[in-house]
Amino acid sequence: MFMANFPWLTIIILFPIVASLLIPIIPDKDGKTVKWYALIIGLIDFAIITAAFCTGYDTNNPDLQLVESYAWVPQLDLNWSVGADG
Template identity: 80%
Template sequence: MDIANFPWLTTIILFPIVAALFIPIIPDKDGKTVRWYSLTIGLIDFAVIVYAFYTGYDLDNPNLQLFESYAWVPQIDLNWSVGADGLSMPL
């Protein structure tokens, strides 16, 4: 897969959700392991965000960038579409 065509926004959105599914199976009595796990996942996600926008976002272009669209359930015309513009990029 070409790095320019990698689904960055989908990865940024779904990575913490998938990582959260593992929290209930972490053997932890006092919550310290879950806190460190959550911090690690958050930092990894932040690093992916910084990398994706540093390499794939053009600050001079105010249009929608890093746009992804997938047919999720084509029978009912349900699509997954995400993109970042000048306002949503810093958020």
């Protein structure tokens, strides 16, 4: 299944970080715009989390799931590795 190879955990981690980089450029005079923006980003991230665990997580499997591993800086042997523990 195509969704099994999707980088769910990387998206879950990086999406709010990238979205927060836009906060300084949001015009906000009364403070409400940024609050709504944060709420929407949080809800989108929650939807991504829900999709990840509904499509690719087996609650009966005690092993690491949704495992991703990428060579980040190969010259320094730095890797990005994430997984959900069952």
